[in-house]
Amino acid sequence: MKFLAVLGVLLVVSIPAAAGVVTFTSSSAFQASTSITNAEDFEGFTQGFLTNPFTTHGIRFEQLPGGHPNVIPYISNAGNLGNAFEPTSKTLDGNGDENFLIQLASGASFTAIGFDVVTNQYGAPVVSLYDVSSALIGSYTLTQAPNTLGFFGATSTTPIGSVTFIVDRGWQENTALDNIAIGTAIPEPASGAIFAAALAVLAGLRRRSCS
Secondary structure (H helix, E strand, O other), rough: OEEEEEEEHHHHHOOOOOEEEEEEHHHHHHOOOOEEEEEEEEOOOOOOOOOOOEEEEEEEEEOOOOOOEEEEEHHHHHHOOOOOOOOOOEEEEOOOOEEEEEEEEEEEEEOOOEEEOOOOOOOOOEEEEOOOOOOOOEHHHHHHHHOEEEEEEEEEOOOOOEEEEEOOOOOOOOOOOEEEEEEEOOOHHHHHHHHHHHHHHHHHHHHHHHH
């Protein structure tokens, strides 16, 4: 009984609280904290409209509510856009509201997602994370300035099943997504050390109980 009680205490100490989320505005910090397994930069796509929804590299994209996702090199469309920053690589936007549902591959346990974001001059986009049963993990309003290229990333102790990207008046002025990356969060060294110490204590208790 004492062994089980100590085991319970150690597990509570060593396992993070459910649905703990860490957000990132730096791509390099996100990459240093994650192991990326699936990524899409849209460079292999032909410019133009795509079927809705479409799936690539185990990531399903659906424009909401309907419409057609669109892959465009922003530099060639600069005359049609109001954004001050126009990246030269291909990015994903869409006709209409430019809201997206991003669903991660089923059967895998993804705990990290990140992507580049181009904002328009209106309200800040809102990113919401959902678990594999579609329960809300959390919603986050992007803090980057209007008409800029920025980054949003998140890691979660609860596996992520899908993400929504909701913008303000995307039908009036373009927004875009690029370099979508999904994978797993790298455990913090402190958590690993606590877990190793827990195992050592349990091993010691077991040896004492057998002697």
